[in-house]
Amino acid sequence: MKLVKTIVPAAVLAIAFAVPALAQSAGESMHEAGQEMKSAGTETWHAAENAGKGTVTAVRDTSITAKVKESLHKDESTKGQDIHVSTTAGVVTLKGNVSSQATATRAQELTEGTKGVKSVNNQLAVSGSSASKM
Numbered sequence: 001m002k003l004v005k006t007i008v009p010a011a012v013l014a015i016a017f018a019v020p021a022l023a024q025s026a027g028e029s030m031h032e033a034g035q036e037m038k039s040a041g042t043e044t045w046h047a048a049e050n051a052g053k054g055t056v057t058a059v060r061d062t063s064i065t066a067k068v069k070e071s072l073h074k075d076e077s078t079k080g081q082d083i084h085v086s087t088t089a090g091v092v093t094l095k096g097n098v099s100s101q102a103t104a105t106r107a108q109e110l111t112e113g114t115k116g117v118k119s120v121n122n123q124l125a126v127s128g129s130s131a132s133k134m
Contacts, residue, residue: 057089060090060116061087061088061089061090062087063116064087064090064092064114064115064116064117065085065086065087065092067114067115067116068085068087068092068110068111068114068117069085071110071111071113071114072085072107072110072111075106075110077102077103077106078098078103078106078107078110081096081097081098081099081103081107082096082097082098083095083096083098083107083124084096085111087117089118090116090117090118090119091118091119091120091121092111092114092117092119092120092121093120093121093123094107094108094111094120094121094122094123094124095123095124096124096125097124097125097126097127098124098125098126098127099126099127100126101126103124103126104122104124104126107122107124108120108122108124
């Protein structure tokens, strides 16, 4: 019985000291978890922001491509020519076959004059010519 009287108070005392230590450890863990969640939220925000910028660029490129195609279709020298237009980040690429070097030059001029075009990569080939690229 004497042993029980000694062990019980010692156990209670040990638990009393352990609980604050565990609580502090749990508090630190919760703080760390909160910081990690905040970091994950920030990273998700930045990813969404970048995705939004990519979408805006894609929409802008699609608009530029449409304007260039319309311009080429309305011009008498480029109308009906085999010209494929693609745009990436404002850089327009022209591919296909045209009837003359003058037509290829005119296509480039029309493209350069289109709002939003940063530069033109003219890969148009003149049909029946060995010097086919500009």
